[in-house]
Amino acid sequence: MKKKNRLPALAMAGPVSVWMILFVTIPMFFIIFISFMSRGIFGDVVYDPSMESYLTLLDSTYFNVISKSLKVAAFTTLACLGLGYPFAYYIAKRPKDQAAKYITLIMIPFWTNTLMRLNSWLLLFQTSGPVNNFLQNSGITDAPVRFVYTDELVALGMVTSMLPFAVLPMYSSIEKLNKSLLEASADLGADARTTFQKITLPLTFPGIFSAIILVFIPSLGVYTVPDMLGGGKVLYIGNIIKNQFGMIRNWPLGAALSCLLIAITGLLIFLYTRFTSIEEMEVV
Amino acid sequence: MSDSIVSLQGVFKKFGRNTVVRDMNLEILEGEFLTLLGPSGCGKTTTLRMIAGFEETSAGTITVQGESVENKEPYQRDVNTVFQNYALFPHMTVFNNVAYGLTIRKVPKAEIASRVADMIDLVQLKGYEDRKPDELSGGQKQRVAIARALINNPKVLLLDEPLGALDLKLRKQMQVELKRLQKRLGITFVYVTHDQEEALTMSDRIAVMREGVVDQLGTPSDIYDYPRTRFVAGFIGESNLFEGTVEQIQERVMTVRTEAGSLLVQGEGFAVDERIHVSIRPEYVEFAKEPVEGFDIQGRIKDFIYMGTVVKTAVDLKSGQEIKYSRFEQDQSVQSGDIVYLSWKPSRAVAIKRGTEVEERYEEEK
Numbered sequence: 001m002k003k004k005n006r007l008p009a010l011a012m013a014g015p016v017s018v019w020m021i022l023f024v025t026i027p028m029f030f031i032i033f034i035s036f037m038s039r040g041i042f043g044d045v046v047y048d049p050s051m052e053s054y055l056t057l058l059d060s061t062y063f064n065v066i067s068k069s070l071k072v073a074a075f076t077t078l079a080c081l082g083l084g085y086p087f088a089y090y091i092a093k094r095p096k097d098q099a100a101k102y103i104t105l106i107m108i109p110f111w112t113n114t115l116m117r118l119n120s121w122l123l124l125f126q127t128s129g130p131v132n133n134f135l136q137n138s139g140i141t142d143a144p145v146r147f148v149y150t151d152e153l154v155a156l157g158m159v160t161s162m163l164p165f166a167v168l169p170m171y172s173s174i175e176k177l178n179k180s181l182l183e184a185s186a187d188l189g190a191d192a193r194t195t196f197q198k199i200t201l202p203l204t205f206p207g208i209f210s211a212i213i214l215v216f217i218p219s220l221g222v223y224t225v226p227d228m229l230g231g232g233k234v235l236y237i238g239n240i241i242k243n244q245f246g247m248i249r250n251w252p253l254g255a256a257l258s259c260l261l262i263a264i265t266g267l268l269i270f271l272y273t274r275f276t277s278i279e280e281m282e283v284v
Numbered sequence: 285m286s287d288s289i290v291s292l293q294g295v296f297k298k299f300g301r302n303t304v305v306r307d308m309n310l311e312i313l314e315g316e317f318l319t320l321l322g323p324s325g326c327g328k329t330t331t332l333r334m335i336a337g338f339e340e341t342s343a344g345t346i347t348v349q350g351e352s353v354e355n356k357e358p359y360q361r362d363v364n365t366v367f368q369n370y371a372l373f374p375h376m377t378v379f380n381n382v383a384y385g386l387t388i389r390k391v392p393k394a395e396i397a398s399r400v401a402d403m404i405d406l407v408q409l410k411g412y413e414d415r416k417p418d419e420l421s422g423g424q425k426q427r428v429a430i431a432r433a434l435i436n437n438p439k440v441l442l443l444d445e446p447l448g449a450l451d452l453k454l455r456k457q458m459q460v461e462l463k464r465l466q467k468r469l470g471i472t473f474v475y476v477t478h479d480q481e482e483a484l485t486m487s488d489r490i491a492v493m494r495e496g497v498v499d500q501l502g503t504p505s506d507i508y509d510y511p512r513t514r515f516v517a518g519f520i521g522e523s524n525l526f527e528g529t530v531e532q533i534q535e536r537v538m539t540v541r542t543e544a545g546s547l548l549v550q551g552e553g554f555a556v557d558e559r560i561h562v563s564i565r566p567e568y569v570e571f572a573k574e575p576v577e578g579f580d581i582q583g584r585i586k587d588f589i590y591m592g593t594v595v596k597t598a599v600d601l602k603s604g605q606e607i608k609y610s611r612f613e614q615d616q617s618v619q620s621g622d623i624v625y626l627s628w629k630p631s632r633a634v635a636i637k638r639g640t641e642v643e644e645r646y647e648e649e650k
Contacts (some may be wrong), residue, residue, distance in 0.1 A: 063352060167376060168591075178369075178371065179369075180367050180369065180371040181371050181374075183336075183338055183358070183365075183367070184365070184367055184371040184372075184373070184432075185384070186337075186338075186357065186358040186359045187336060187337075187338075187358050187359070187364055187365045187433075188359075188364065188384050188385040188432065188436065188437065189359045189385050189388045189389055190358070190359055190388045191359055194388060198384075199373060199389075202375050203373075203374070203375055207408075215612075230621065
């Protein structure tokens with residue numbers, strides 16, 4: 001029998017595998033390892049096994065932060081789906097060249113630096129900023145409205161920065177949907193609404209689920225948006241983790257929080273693979 | 285005579301500046317198998333889609349059972365479609381695909397189960413109820429598509445090149461099955477195809493379309509034996525075509541002078557000096573070593589083409605034209621290079637008026 005030549009496979013997949021093992025897998029195990037250690041007096045990591053960090057997470061302060069983070073991430077995800085699906089549907093039904101223009105428009109925010117974008121938001125929304133000026137001058141409000149450093153502005157910022165991640169996967173699965181399936185459904189007696197429920201929605205579900213994953217997971221862990229628009233006063237998992245590794249220097253607690261995020265992410269990805277089989281994704 | 289079930293009156297379809305269907309008038313009779321036949325781009329699929337409701341007419345009316353369907357959405361029309369690429373719902377089992385029409389209409393579950401079972405029986409797919417479309421062969425998918433369309437008991441079933449994706453053997457088998465099914469159910473079938481053999485095999489009547497116009501409507505034998513236009517003569521089966529001028533007419537037999545020589549053809553309604561086309565099928569062409577009276581078509585045998593059931597002989601005429609005739613067996617009395625005189629029974633040839641041709645019509649309009 002001919003001996004298999006493994007060289008091409010190694011050459012193609014090898015570098016990335018080594019890269020990922022060195023810079024993702026090993027650090028991840030290290031984080032899991034640290035999460036079971038203790039914090040020294042000077043903020044160092046003491047290699048003394050303990051469950052303390054995980055027990056701290058059960059403390060109501062952290063519990064509240066976690067549940068609030070989940071809520072904001074869920075809100076962001078729902079808002080992105082609600083806004084993104086109709087938009088994705090609309091552009092998927094445009095001629096190809098038009099759709100490409102819309103996609104470019106959606107991508108433009110990525111061309112600007114996140115920090116710059118968020119800073120400009122602060123300027124726009126601050127007490128003496130253009131938005132408040134407009135509201136007062138047009139008589140909609142009497143006194144300046146406080147926008148900055150609120151949960152609402154954080155949520156708004158999250159939706160804005162996450163929307164493209166929701167639109168793109170949904171667009172691609174709606175665009176792939178065979179038009180004759182919709183005609184077949186209409187032909188067999190289904191009105192537009194029924195066709196949407198029975199054909200369009202189930203067949204674009206892989207795209208919707210990708211959107212959920214792509215929006216929910218980063219929204220849970222993101223710290224730039226809450227840090228800037230929330231002024232660091234509004235606490236989420238993301239900026240707490242950042243603080244544990246930074247200012248506060250409680251690495252084991254930060255690691256435990258990270259592990260919690262990894263667990264939530266893992267659960268979602270598990271659900272994703274359960275609900276969308278490969279064949280379904282290819283057929284649509 | 286049966287009544288008309290679908291009627292198209294003065295139907296036009298334009299896509300932008302492009303007229304795809306032009307002043308179409310067609311009465312589809314109850315219970316018949318009518319085929320829209322033509323090359324791609326002739327407007328046959330567009331016509332079908334207008335009947336189904338997927339395309340709006342630009343002008344004219346379509347009625348189904350005497351009622352205009354102009355303001356009816358596809359889901360409100362009593363017609364069902366079998367799509368070109370089946371269009372089965374990939375996320376549903378065979379059972380749910382077939383049941384779809386009934387589920388939408390909120391038919392009771394028990395009734396759905398029994399009607400779906402009957403339908404699956406009818407298309408011989410018993411045992412495949414729980415499969416997904418992916419797990420079926422092309423022929424099986426086709427059966428599911430037919431069952432799914434028939435379960436609503438449509439008055440008219442529209443079929444858009446349903447056998448196009450199948451291999452030849454399966455296609456032949458499905459042609460026979462479809463025809464039997466149609467006879468048994470008594471449903472009107474409107475069938476779109478570009479395959480003339482398929483059309484001849486299955487149809488009660490054929491509408492041969494070209495550039496958005498019906499060139500000829502008739503039974504398969506009408507269309508094969510008496511093509512009304514040069515296009516129909518060339519598109520349905522094989523034809524040898526001549527163009528010439530009528531020199532004299534004697535008891536319906538005309539002598540026609542062509543570039544290849546003079547020939548005889550039987551026909552009515554023609555005048556001396558009129559330019560006409562003459563079509564003769566390869567199986568009716570006779571050959572001899574001596575000239576035949578009335579004919580003056582001489583040629584040199586080029587080669588013999590073995591086709592399985594027949595042998596075709598290609599003959600080069602002095603006009604440069606190539607003529608084919610076919611026999612069940614190769615005639616050993618002639619060889620390639622031999623000079624032969626071609627002739628036929630005048631009643632076997634068809635005289636075609638000029639000006640019945642679509643392009644010629646347009647030229648006249650201009």
